[in-house]
Amino acid sequence: MKSIALAAAFTLAATTAFAGSLSEPVVEAPVAEPEASSSAGSSSGGILVPVLVLVAIGVAVAASNN
DSSP states (O other), X not given: OHHHHHHHHHHHHHHHHXXXXXXXXXXXXXXXXXXXXXXXXXXXXXXXXXXXXXXXXHHHHHHXXX
């Protein structure tokens, strides 16, 4: 009776030892989102409008002083 219980214990231990596999895991490719392009075509396109506003204010102040 002891040998049957011992054989059953070894059988259960052996099946859990081989539960995994040696194959490579399946990894999905990451999703790439497209970058938003600026209308000015450069990376500093967001600074263009404030600079133009400051130039326009400077021209208006210079013209009013004459």
